[in-house]
Amino acid sequence: xxxxxxxxxxxxxxxxxxxxxxxxxxxxxxxxxxxxxxxxxxxxxxxxxxxxxxxxxxxxxxxxxxxxxxxxxxxxxxxxxxxxxxxxxxxxxxxxxxxxxxxxxxxxxxxxxxxxxxxxxxxxxxxxxxxxxxxxxxxxxxxxxxxxxxxxxxxxxxxxxxxxxxxxxxxx
Amino acid sequence: xxxxxxxxxxxxxxxxxxxxxxxxxxxxxxxxxxxxxxxxxxxxxxxxxxxxxxxxxxxxxxxxxxxxxxxxxxxxxxxxxxxxxxxxxxxxxxxxxxxxxxxxxxxx
Numbered sequence: 001x002x003x004x005x006x007x008x009x010x011x012x013x014x015x016x017x018x019x020x021x022x023x024x025x026x027x028x029x030x031x032x033x034x035x036x037x038x039x040x041x042x043x044x045x046x047x048x049x050x051x052x053x054x055x056x057x058x059x060x061x062x063x064x065x066x067x068x069x070x071x072x073x074x075x076x077x078x079x080x081x082x083x084x085x086x087x088x089x090x091x092x093x094x095x096x097x098x099x100x101x102x103x104x105x106x107x108x109x110x111x112x113x114x115x116x117x118x119x120x121x122x123x124x125x126x127x128x129x130x131x132x133x134x135x136x137x138x139x140x141x142x143x144x145x146x147x148x149x150x151x152x153x154x155x156x157x158x159x160x161x162x163x164x165x166x167x168x169x170x171x172x
Numbered sequence: 173x174x175x176x177x178x179x180x181x182x183x184x185x186x187x188x189x190x191x192x193x194x195x196x197x198x199x200x201x202x203x204x205x206x207x208x209x210x211x212x213x214x215x216x217x218x219x220x221x222x223x224x225x226x227x228x229x230x231x232x233x234x235x236x237x238x239x240x241x242x243x244x245x246x247x248x249x250x251x252x253x254x255x256x257x258x259x260x261x262x263x264x265x266x267x268x269x270x271x272x273x274x275x276x277x278x279x280x
Contacts, residue, residue, distance in 0.1 A: 037209055040180060043236035046211060061212075085183050091208040092265060096272045098208055133215030134222065137207040137266075144269035 005031070008050060013059040016061065016108055020066060030065040032080050037091070038083045056112050057167040064105035071097035099145045102138050113163055121160050124150040129161040173253045174246055176228050181240040189263040191239065193231045194253075201228050203235050204257070206266050215262065 005027040012022065034047040044160045050061050072094060079087055091098060106123045109130070114120050124139070127150075129139050143150050153160075173192055181191035191214075192206045201221050205214035217235050220226070226234050232243045249256050261268060 038211075038213070040238045041210070041236070042215065042238050044216075046213065049212075064211075065182045083183065085180075088209055088265075090204065092267055094184040095208070095267050096274050099272060100274055129219065132213060132219040134218060135202060135204065135215075137205075137215070138211075140269040141207070141267065141272075145272040145274055147274045 004051070008058070008062075011055050011058060011060060013055055013108075015114065016059045016063060020063060022066060024071075026066050027062070029069055029080060033065060033069055036080070036082065036087050051134050052170045054167065056109070056116075057164065057169070060105045060167075063108050064101040067104045068097050068101040071100060076079075078138055096145065099141050099147060102127065102142055102163075103147050109167070110168075117160055119156075119159065119163070121156055122143060122151040123166070124152040125156055125160050126164070128152050129157060129164050129170055173249050173251075173256050174228055175249050175256070176246050177244045178235070178237070178264075179242050179244060181242075182195055187242065191264050191266070192260050193217070193228055193235070194257065195228050198249075199225075199230070201226050201231060203231065204261065204266065206264065208267060273280070 002024070005024050008027050009017070009022065009024050015122045016022070022130050030050070031047050038047075046065070050065075052058075053061065064092060068091075069079055072090065075094065076092060077094075078088065082090060082131055103123065106126045109126050110121060110123055113126075124142070127139050127142060128136070139150075175195075176193045177189055178191040178193070179187040182188050191203065191228075193201055193203045195201050197210070203214060203217050203221065205217075207214065210217075214235075221234050223233070228246050235243075237243070
């Protein structure tokens, strides 16, 4: 298991690893955290995706989880000791942690894409294509929060969608 | 509105509403989930259902669940669809968009 965690850490974007000071212990915590919150799900899990997706996209997922975990810990909550139901209720009471995590996840993607593809997208644009979901749950949560102005560039959605697919390793 | 509820066995060993799938008038089926639990996985399931034209009857073939979750049979709920969804969201404890004061970022 430790090897698995080391491998995940090794494949992450070193810029993000340095910025968020992500350690092997953090990766272990992320795996545990996801196993608790998604205990009732079958099929693919976020942990599986972190292992399977290419570097940049996997890094964005790790950032989301570690930001969420650290915000809870900063409030005296140890999410790794909670059961699934209690963790879900706790997160609902600290929904800003999820929103901040979503913001950081897409802020990283924004920086990465700007650097690698020389294209700048608004975080709202990236979130819209990254949660390919007509219900737009995370987008609406971000929109209503006071995290800042969330803009969507309709004319750039197709480009953003194509780049996001590349980051996920989609060949189509 | 045609709905299929997803229930979870809670710590008190009672089944409680956890999410649901519903059908639009055009037949498109959507999974309404708690993003704090399902996150991008739930969104991906919706994208898959849209792409494949998954029906309410078939939803469990896409949204895979463990033994502490169960899909109920399809039911028809009378009333304004938006009001029905709002009531189901409440029952499923699905977080609704609201003005939220943000914490400080956790980056080092």
